[in-house]
Amino acid sequence: MAKHKTPMLDQLESGPWPSFVSDVKQEAETRAKNEKGIEYQVPADCPDDLLGVLELSYNDGETHWKHGGIVGVFGYGGGVIGRYCDQPEQFPGVAHFHTIRVAQPAGKFYTTKFLRDLCDIWELRGSGLTNMHGATGDIVLLGTQTPQLEEIFFELTHNMNNDLGGSGSNLRTPAACMGMSRCEYACYDSQELCYNLTQEYQDELHRPAFPYKFKFKFDACPNGCVAAIARSDLSFLGTWRDNIRVDQEAVAAYVGGEIAPNAGAHAGRDWGKFDIVKEVVNLCPSGAITFEGGKLAIDNKECVRCMHCINTMPRALRIGEDTGCSILCGAKAPILDGPQMGSLLVPFVEVNKDDDFQAIKDVVEGVWDWWMEEGKNRERIGETMKRLGFAALANAAGVPIDARMVQEPRHNPYIFWKADEVEGGWERDIEDFRKRHQR
Amino acid sequence: MAFISSGYNPEKPMENRISDIGPQHFTEFLQPVIKKNFGKWVYHEILEPGVLKHVAESGDAVYTVRCGTARLMSVTHIREICDIADQWCDGYLRFTTRNNIEFMVEDEGKAKDLKKFLNDQKFPGGSFKFPVGGTGAGVSNIVHTQGWVHCHTPATDASGTVKATMDAVFDQFTDMKLPAPVRISMACCLNMCGAVHCSDIAILGIHRKPPIIDHKYLDNLCEIPLAVAACPTGAVRPSKVEVDGKDYKTVAIKEERCMFCGNCYTMCPSLPLADKEGDGIALMVGGKVSNRITKPAFSKVVVPFLPNNTPRWPEMTDVIKRILTAYSEGANKYERLGDWATRIGWERFFEVCDLEFSEHLIDDFRDPAYYTWRQTTQFKW
Numbered sequence: 001m002a003k004h005k006t007p008m009l010d011q012l013e014s015g016p017w018p019s020f021v022s023d024v025k026q027e028a029e030t031r032a033k034n035e036k037g038i039e040y041q042v043p044a045d046c047p048d049d050l051l052g053v054l055e056l057s058y059n060d061g062e063t064h065w066k067h068g069g070i071v072g073v074f075g076y077g078g079g080v081i082g083r084y085c086d087q088p089e090q091f092p093g094v095a096h097f098h099t100i101r102v103a104q105p106a107g108k109f110y111t112t113k114f115l116r117d118l119c120d121i122w123e124l125r126g127s128g129l130t131n132m133h134g135a136t137g138d139i140v141l142l143g144t145q146t147p148q149l150e151e152i153f154f155e156l157t158h159n160m161n162n163d164l165g166g167s168g169s170n171l172r173t174p175a176a177c178m179g180m181s182r183c184e185y186a187c188y189d190s191q192e193l194c195y196n197l198t199q200e201y202q203d204e205l206h207r208p209a210f211p212y213k214f215k216f217k218f219d220a221c222p223n224g225c226v227a228a229i230a231r232s233d234l235s236f237l238g239t240w241r242d243n244i245r246v247d248q249e250a251v252a253a254y255v256g257g258e259i260a261p262n263a264g265a266h267a268g269r270d271w272g273k274f275d276i277v278k279e280v281v282n283l284c285p286s287g288a289i290t291f292e293g294g295k296l297a298i299d300n301k302e303c304v305r306c307m308h309c310i311n312t313m314p315r316a317l318r319i320g321e322d323t324g325c326s327i328l329c330g331a332k333a334p335i336l337d338g339p340q341m342g343s344l345l346v347p348f349v350e351v352n353k354d355d356d357f358q359a360i361k362d363v364v365e366g367v368w369d370w371w372m373e374e375g376k377n378r379e380r381i382g383e384t385m386k387r388l389g390f391a392a393l394a395n396a397a398g399v400p401i402d403a404r405m406v407q408e409p410r411h412n413p414y415i416f417w418k419a420d421e422v423e424g425g426w427e428r429d430i431e432d433f434r435k436r437h438q439r
Numbered sequence: 440m441a442f443i444s445s446g447y448n449p450e451k452p453m454e455n456r457i458s459d460i461g462p463q464h465f466t467e468f469l470q471p472v473i474k475k476n477f478g479k480w481v482y483h484e485i486l487e488p489g490v491l492k493h494v495a496e497s498g499d500a501v502y503t504v505r506c507g508t509a510r511l512m513s514v515t516h517i518r519e520i521c522d523i524a525d526q527w528c529d530g531y532l533r534f535t536t537r538n539n540i541e542f543m544v545e546d547e548g549k550a551k552d553l554k555k556f557l558n559d560q561k562f563p564g565g566s567f568k569f570p571v572g573g574t575g576a577g578v579s580n581i582v583h584t585q586g587w588v589h590c591h592t593p594a595t596d597a598s599g600t601v602k603a604t605m606d607a608v609f610d611q612f613t614d615m616k617l618p619a620p621v622r623i624s625m626a627c628c629l630n631m632c633g634a635v636h637c638s639d640i641a642i643l644g645i646h647r648k649p650p651i652i653d654h655k656y657l658d659n660l661c662e663i664p665l666a667v668a669a670c671p672t673g674a675v676r677p678s679k680v681e682v683d684g685k686d687y688k689t690v691a692i693k694e695e696r697c698m699f700c701g702n703c704y705t706m707c708p709s710l711p712l713a714d715k716e717g718d719g720i721a722l723m724v725g726g727k728v729s730n731r732i733t734k735p736a737f738s739k740v741v742v743p744f745l746p747n748n749t750p751r752w753p754e755m756t757d758v759i760k761r762i763l764t765a766y767s768e769g770a771n772k773y774e775r776l777g778d779w780a781t782r783i784g785w786e787r788f789f790e791v792c793d794l795e796f797s798e799h800l801i802d803d804f805r806d807p808a809y810y811t812w813r814q815t816t817q818f819k820w
């Protein structure tokens with residue numbers, strides 16, 4: 001028997017999409033029955049009270065969580081999002097309802113052993129509710145009480161060899177696409193680079209030392225499956241410098257209708273027979289493709305590597321072999337100055353595991369040194385770039401200025417020069433000027 | 440409820456503490472075929488909605504079955520996922536960047552059997568537990584946020600709006616009949632945690648009333664300069680007031696300059712602004728993150744306000760379905776929603792989607808607003 005009446009939420013149990021209400025109810029029932037005889041460390045009816053408070057919000061049209069909440073584990077300055085209900089008498093099961101961010105493996109591949117071990121800890125010491133996963137990538141354990149935080153952390157580190165994720169003004173949990181694990185477009189090992197930088201910068205992740213939050217994301221190609229260009233302050237997108245590899249026999253098979261375009265992604269509708277000129281040649285953003293005499297040719301020098309032709313004919317066209325990544329900087333959501341996508345900072349850098357990705361770390365640390373010194377309180381690096389200029393960022397990162405850094409040159413002539421760039425400098429005498437120009 | 444220690448000693452908190460170990464290395468979790476063919480994949484096919492095949496140089500193939508989730512899930516549900524992975528996939532699985540689950544098997548027949556098995560699993564209320572789909576040119580899962588389940592600054596709920604929307608567009612999840620993939624995302628306030636600013640369709644919680652000022656407590660709970668600096672439009676200034684004969688340091692808010700972003704509340708607990716009638720959602724469209732054909736783009740606001748009509752937000756799902764239908768009928772193959780709207784012109788977009796255009800949709804935020812107005816005589820009647 002449910003603890004609270006939830007007529008509004010009950011309406012979200014119907015319909016085809018997996019119902020979070022049904023799932024939370026099933027957890028509430030499991031805990032009420034407690035067939036395993038677990039000594040729950042937070043109220044057994046925590047999921048019931050979550051439904052209760054959510055139903056209240058559905059009636060009031062307003063949230064019932066108090067502002068903020070500062071909790072954590074010793075040694076770290078982040079990783080736990082504290083939260084307290086603003087109706088604790090009515091819903092004591094969620095009087096404390098803190099979230100723990102747990103570091104996830106790159107690409108989010110799991111064994112059931114790992115997930116079951118995590119569930120065992122969380123069932124005992126938490127609400128039994130999770131988010132798989134948070135938008136930044138963490139495993140999110142949703143709802144526990146303050147005294148359990150150190151206990152959970154002890155079990156995570158000692159028994160599962162796993163750490164917390166990040167929160168606060170620091171490096172947040174990095175995330176990657178699944179990269180080379182299961183994708184033929186991967187231009188570099190996005191998971192390995194993600195793992196390596198996560199380990200390298202553990203201190204920056206666990207102990208806030210920045211003006212504001214900072215995120216890394218790793219996309220192994222420009223398709224952007226982890227949305228690095230929109231959702232990370234430093235975005236690493238795979239690319240190549242040589243030629244797209246063309247298999248003319250496979251091209252003919254596409255033209256002949258033996259292979260479905262785009263791997264069959266449009267199979268749910270009749271779009272007619274594949275037309276290589278209409279669907280590939282004419283859609284190339286730089287007009288770099290020709291199809292004559294049954295042969296596909298690419299003017300690779302003019303190719304911008306948008307992925308369209310490769311996406312459309314994955315069995316005939318492959319990425320080049322001289323691969324690496326581009327680094328873009330500054331993506332953020334609107335607060336405060338408006339949203340930004342990453343702006344191209346490094347057109348190409350090798351992704352070299354043999355020297356521990358030193359070229360990439362040099363850029364990261366150059367950017368951080370500058371922003372940690374110059375960034376204002378709660379100013380994302382994208383905003384620091386806007387305030388101090390893109391060239392200042394490039395100089396800090398040690399990256400040569402390059403026409404690829406702009407979509408177009410400036411159209412206003414408000415150009416800054418440094419005194420030492422100008423013949424004679426800026427020290428001038430008005431009397432000397434007046435010798436040539438009377439008042 | 441007897442306390443059970445993990446071994447942690449609160450008397451000596453720093454003793455035996457392990458820190459800075461990070462996540463485990465991902466190779467610990469790769470199933471054998473994935474591990475063996477790592478970086479050696481040659482091509483892939485989508486065999487049917489929700490089922491992928493990847494072929495490696497070695498000739499090995501792996502079949503992936505993708506299914507939807509609510510993202511918010513219980514340990515009971517995760518264990519059920521584990522049971523499936525143990526039974527069908529030797530104990531391996533993964534989650535996608537849109538919070539779907541992927542089960543991988545080495546045989547096509549097994550993949551199709553698994554798809555059927557997954558589609559047979561239902562919650563007692565009748566919803567699918569593991570609906571298979573989310574591939575190709577369709578609608579995949581909705582990237583979303585905490586809403587009224589956990590956050591203190593939302594203007595709407597996340598899990599509820601998402602469930603209502605996915606129910607309304609469910610046939611697009613299990614099929615691939617759109618011109619291109621349509622990414623829907625949701626954020627419950629304009630902090631925009633997630634992908635709202637860069638999605639084909641985006642649901643965004645917004646407020647429409649300025650904060651209420653808790654003068655008696657503000658100076659004790661807030662760092663006033665931070666609240667002042669938190670305002671994008673300079674509407675907040677330090678101030679003093681007299682309440683019940685007592686002077687308080689506080690802030691004043693110029694209401695006509697406040698656009699209800701809620702960022703001052705993020706910084707200061709004494710400036711709450713949630714409100715049943717005032718709060719609701721805005722809809723945005725036309726964003727993307729991929730570099731395919733066109734550049735990544737921001738989503739644009741096309742509906743400034745719809746009410747929080749709980750529990751199913753019918754006005755919202757109606758508009759989303761209308762936009763999807765107009766796009767599906769009007770766009771060319773491979774054309775993302777934003778590319779279609781740009782090609783036909785936004786004036787035509789509003790017409791074919793039957794959406795009202797109001798002054799709220801014209802940008803008025805600082806210098807860049809100018810670049811969104813129309814400096815040309817090119818327009819359609």
